[in-house]
Amino acid sequence: MGEPVLSPASRRIAHLDMDAFYASVELLRYPELRGLPVVIGGRRTQQPQVLPDGSRRFARLRDYVGRGVLTTSTYEARALGVFSGMGTMKAARLAPDGILLPVDFDAYRHYSRRFKEAVAAIAPKIEDRGIDEIYIDLSDIPEDSLSLARRIKAAVMTATGLTCSIGITPNKLLSKICSDLEKPDGITILALDEIPGRIWPLPVRKINGIGPKAGEKLAGLGIATIGELAAADPALLQSHFGLAYATWLHDAARGVDDRPVVTHSEPRSISRETTFERDLHPREDRAALSEIFTALCLRVAEDLQRKGYRSRTIGIKLRYDDFATVTRDFSLPTATDDAATIRRAAGECLRRAPLEKRLRLLGVRAGNLLPVAGEGTAEMAVQGELLV
Incomplete structure (x- = not known):
């Protein structure tokens, strides 16, 4: 039951x-930055420099050149208009004296x-x-x-x-x-x-699930607050958003949500990816890319084994220097959590991907997961070449 x-x-x-989780973790490491506008999203080469007197010199936003995107910012930086997802160059214009730190996901x-x-x-x-x-x-x-x-x-x-x-x-x-x-x-x-008193006066975007496009469409209908959304004619919402989303909007505005707290869920896929410090060319940087590619396959295999899954579908993700992204998938005859098998399947995906332009991101994904009992160990039989 x-x-x-x-x-x-x-x-x-x-x-x-x-x-401000990422930024707050960094402030534990660098307490002298408390109270200052700090953003996370710099390159690994932008680690603070330790000076002879033991103090540290930090990179500043004004010195940044590139196309990076901020991961997060402290509340002091947010007060200057600098938020997560913002381009680093735009942030530099808003807060040139802001401190720039690299991400440390570990x-x-x-x-x-x-x-x-x-x-x-x-x-x-x-x-x-x-x-x-x-x-x-x-x-x-x-x-x-x-x-x-x-x-x-x-x-x-x-x-x-x-x-x-x-x-x-x-x-x-x-x-x-x-x-x-x-x-x-x-x-x-x-x-x-x-x-009515505490939620309805808030903007509609405060509801998780109402994004920028839906917010703009609601504004065009004269609906700016959650209370106005709650009072809106359901037929009007349906004519602009369709039955399912309109019903959800009406329920959400009135605080209706029966979803349980789910303490366990099966993952749909397991993936690893990396964005390069500089764009890498599939031919000119073949050795470096091969090493990264193999390491990603090994980490995906380790993740599968640790979580107790095997995969029937291996995929890759490539993002080029012009930000175009392609994916390729390869179906296996039997599910696997073996790193060498994953590496070979990912290599097959790579054969079917365009490799003329420079790459800024490379990823490997294991999908179509099946739970298994017990755990194994992953060993690479051979490293192999990135391009075969």
Whole structure:
């Protein structure tokens, strides 16, 4: 028998979002940067320089030349108009004195594991939504929401030295909205009868699932706030968005969301990719690309084995210097988690891809996954050539 379905009023769902996560991890390493506009997205060569007196010299946005994109920024940088996903050159115009740091995903994954373990020790029903956010089902915990939120935040701080923001409501949709309302280091608790006063005045884009295009279309209909969306004629929404999305818009605006917290889900694919410091040519940089390609295949194999899956479909992803992207797939007769087999299949994909232009990104993907019992070890039989 399945678990009993709780009424919306009896459910307590939290959304926990780490505050400016990547940037905050870097501030643990470089505390002298606290209070300054800092952005993450520089090249690995832009590591801080240690001076003879022990102090550090950091790269500045004004000195950046290239086409990079920012991964995140501190709240001080955001106050200057610099946000994640922005081109680094545009950020340099807005905040030329901003500090530029390279990304360090190993460090971010380390702190991600630590904060999730700290939360799980208090509330184990967790849905992992990425490196810096989770949903938590608190319905079965006999403790008031405010003290529970404070206890979770304290545990995260003790485990990582980092702050987070938490929204607690009867469902995931509302909690996602609320975790963003009091950032950073905030707690927002909302009951269903508070939706008109606290949620309806907010812009429609505050609803996760309403993107820029839908937001523009709603604005064209004179719908700017969530309250206006809730009051909109369902027939009007359907005529512009179709039945399914219009129904979802109407429900979301009224705070209706019955989705459970999913504590386990099967992955659709496992992939590894890398963006190069400089564009590499398939012929001129053949040796370097072959080494990177083989390493990606090995890491995909290790990921499969660690997670207990085998793959029937191996694919590659190439992004060229003009930002055009192509993918190719190869189906295997039997599922595999063997690195050498993955490397050969990825090589077959590569044979069918255009290789005249320089590359800025290379990726390998394992799809069509099948769960298996037990784990193996991956060994490369031969490294092979990138181009065969």
